Amino acid sequence: xxxxxxxxxxxxxxxxFTEVASAIGRAGGDILSIDVIRSGPESSVRDIxxxxxxxxxxxxxxxxxxxxxxxxxxxxxxTFLAHIGGKISVESKIPVKNRxxxxxxxxxxxxxxxxxxxxxxxxxxxxxxxxxxxAVVTDGTSVLGLGDIGPYAAAxxxxxxxxxxxxxxxxxxxxxxxxxxxxxxxxxxxxxxxxIFGGINLEDISSPRCFEIETRLTEELDIPVFHDDQHxxxxxxxxxxxxxxxxxxxxxxxVRVVVNGIGAAGVSICKMLxxxxxKRLVPVDKEGAIVRGGTYSHPMWQWLARQPEVETKQGSxxxxxxxxxxFIGVSRGGLLTTSDIKKMAPDSIVFAxxxxxxxxxxxxxxxxxxxxxxxxxxYPNQINNVLVFPGIFRGALDCQAxxxxxxxxxxxxxxxxxxxxxxxxxxxYIIPSIFNELVxxxxxHAVIEAAIITGAARRVPTDFR
Numbered sequence: 001x002x003x004x005x006x007x008x009x010x011x012x013x014x015x016x017f018t019e020v021a022s023a024i025g026r027a028g029g030d031i032l033s034i035d036v037i038r039s040g041p042e043s044s045v046r047d048i049x050x051x052x053x054x055x056x057x058x059x060x061x062x063x064x065x066x067x068x069x070x071x072x073x074x075x076x077x078x079t080f081l082a083h084i085g086g087k088i089s090v091e092s093k094i095p096v097k098n099r100x101x102x103x104x105x106x107x108x109x110x111x112x113x114x115x116x117x118x119x120x121x122x123x124x125x126x127x128x129x130x131x132x133x134x135a136v137v138t139d140g141t142s143v144l145g146l147g148d149i150g151p152y153a154a155a156x157x158x159x160x161x162x163x164x165x166x167x168x169x170x171x172x173x174x175x176x177x178x179x180x181x182x183x184x185x186x187x188x189x190x191x192x193x194x195x196i197f198g199g200i201n202l203e204d205i206s207s208p209r210c211f212e213i214e215t216r217l218t219e220e221l222d223i224p225v226f227h228d229d230q231h232x233x234x235x236x237x238x239x240x241x242x243x244x245x246x247x248x249x250x251x252x253x254x255v256r257v258v259v260n261g262i263g264a265a266g267v268s269i270c271k272m273l274x275x276x277x278x279k280r281l282v283p284v285d286k287e288g289a290i291v292r293g294g295t296y297s298h299p300m301w302q303w304l305a306r307q308p309e310v311e312t313k314q315g316s317x318x319x320x321x322x323x324x325x326x327f328i329g330v331s332r333g334g335l336l337t338t339s340d341i342k343k344m345a346p347d348s349i350v351f352a353x354x355x356x357x358x359x360x361x362x363x364x365x366x367x368x369x370x371x372x373x374x375x376x377x378x379y380p381n382q383i384n385n386v387l388v389f390p391g392i393f394r395g396a397l398d399c400q401a402x403x404x405x406x407x408x409x410x411x412x413x414x415x416x417x418x419x420x421x422x423x424x425x426x427x428x429y430i431i432p433s434i435f436n437e438l439v440x441x442x443x444x445h446a447v448i449e450a451a452i453i454t455g456a457a458r459r460v461p462t463d464f465r
Contacts, residue, residue: 005032006050006057007076008064013043015069020048027063028056045073087159088166088175125198125400125459134173134199134393136161137190139181141206142229142264145355151177154204161203161228161389169390169440171397173201183209187216194221198397201389202227207264211300224396224404230268232385235392235409236431237328237351238272239416240383243430244371248347250325252277256345258324260284260317260359261331267300269328272413274309275406281309282324284317286331325349333357341368353383371427380428387416387434391443399448399457399464408450415439415446 010020017034024031029052037045052060064072096102103109117123125131140154141147158175165173176193178186190200190213200223202214210227217225226232245252257278259270262285270283283290283304292310296302304310313320317335321327322343328351329335336359341350350365352358353375362379366372373381392412396404419432419439432439448464451457 004052004057004077004079006052006060007081008048008050008061009037009045009073009075010048010064011043011045011071011073013069013071015067017046019067020064020070023063023067024048024050024060027060028053029060083156083159087156088162122458124195128196129172130196130198131400132170132172132397133197134165134171134201134397135176135190135193135197136165136173136201136203137176137178137186137205138203139178139186139205141181141204141209143204148206151179158203161201164386165201165390165393168386168434169394169444171390171393181209183212186213187220190217191220194223197223198400199224199226199393201393202229204229208298208300210264211267218403222402224393224401226389226392226396226404227264227268228385228389230264231404231409232388232392233265233330233353233383234268234272235388235413236383236385236416237269237353238276238410238413239387240351240373240381240431241273241326241328241349242276242414242417243420243425244326244349244373246425247427247430248349248370250347253279255325256280256282256323257326257328258282258284258317258321260327260329260335261354262290262298262301262304263330265330267304269330270304271406272409274307275410276413279309280311281307282311282313282320284320288316289314289320327351327359329353329359331359333359336360336365338364338368341365344369351383371430373430381430383431384434387432387439388412388443391415391440392447394440395444395447396451398444398459398461399451400459401447401451401456402458403456404447405450405454405456407454408447408456411446411450412443415442418442 021031029050032049032051035047037047064070094105096105113127117127136158138154138158140149140151143149143154143157155175155177158177162173162175165171178189180186205213214225214227257273259266262283270281273281290301290304291312291314292305294305296305318340321340323345325345326349330353333354334357347370349371350369351373352360355375358374362372362374373383375383416439419436419442448461452460
């Protein structure tokens with residue numbers, strides 16, 4: 001269960017603080033800090049920072065209210081406080097202190113720069129923010145586990161993404177929250193705003209519209225377009241799987257892989273598994289296994305049904321899971337039991353990534369699998385997209401890539417896997433921390449190298465010459 005920090009401003013009127021501390025303890029809270037705001041002979045006002053389980057916040061407030069002589073002035077959630085006024089801002093790189101400064105950055109001097117870009121559009125990369133700017137675009141239809149909450153409510157997530165772009169990859173990203181769910185309007189809008197951006201990161205757009213939006217934008221724009229929910233997840237899954245297979249001593253072309261949840265992320269994972277060399281693939285959705293030769297209305301399911309590596313065995317998840325070497329879940333919690341996991345092949349690998357509740361609880365699965373990973377931060381081997389997008393866009397921007405192609409994604413996965421050294425690699429550590437400083441540098445280098453080899457790069461960075 002998740003914990004949250006809350007700040008309670010209390011007025012104490014002839015009340016000993018020990019009574020307050022006892023009430024907080026009985027309600028399941030821990031006092032982190034106490035700040036005296038005002039103190040007098042009859043009363044005092046204090047800010048008390050309390051660590052408490054989410055489900056016990058209401059009980060905590062009720063316990064404090066019940067103390068005779070106390071008055072709750074205000075309750076602040078530190079998570080909400082972090083979002084007040086937004087989490088990002090725009091800052092000038094050059095101070096404007098006098099008329100001469102103004103004439104250089106704005107009129108009349110800026111006219112010369114505009115003319116130079118007009119004569120050679122490619123100069124926008126060197127003479128504007130285009131060289132280092134990414135649009136984080138959403139329509140708010142598939143946000144985290146919240147679903148279709150709309151563009152206004154999606155904004156805090158997009159701001160957070162922009163923060164991570166900057167902190168981890170030194171990429172200037174800006175949230176673009178569109179008040180439309182019309183596929184054509186989204187495509188037109190992104191194309192219309194694209195001149196100022198060096199890349200487009202699509203985020204939290206529901207399936208199957210996300211496939212067409214990404215495909216069309218990739219075809220119609222000359223800058224990289226990356227749907228993180230699809231490809232970011234797939235890249236980090238492959239990275240984790242590469243190392244997990246080393247731990248168990250199996251090869252990518254030998255294992256039987258079951259992927260459950262064939263939406264945006266699941267389809268991309270399946271594609272990357274095939275590109276990585278998997279020869280036995282079982283995609284499964286709520287209606288059962290997607291089989292080779294089958295007929296499906298979903299265009300991506302139909303694509304999978306045409307792949308020779310996809311098995312022909314029909315059945316539910318529980319029916320096709322026996323003898324699988326690898327299970328990858330991007331679906332919903334509680335789908336599997338211990339008895340299901342026991343039927344997998346020896347030295348099994350389970351990536352149960354449904355959030356917040358995995359397809360099988362870690363404590364149930366761990367005694368029966370060799371390697372276990374989730375999308376959660378409170379267990380080892382967290383499969384987290386944050387390992388991917390800062391480095392992949394850092395590389396794509398530095399080489400002015402036209403696109404982020406499959407070889408670039410696979411190179412990124414191998415780079416992430418390589419951060420875990422052979423001496424470090426074990427069942428509990430197959431994927432590096434998102435704060436490991438080597439991740440972005442290695443992903444950047446691998447992505448640029450793959451972009452140059454495949455012809456996606458328009459520029460060769462100086463460290464590659």
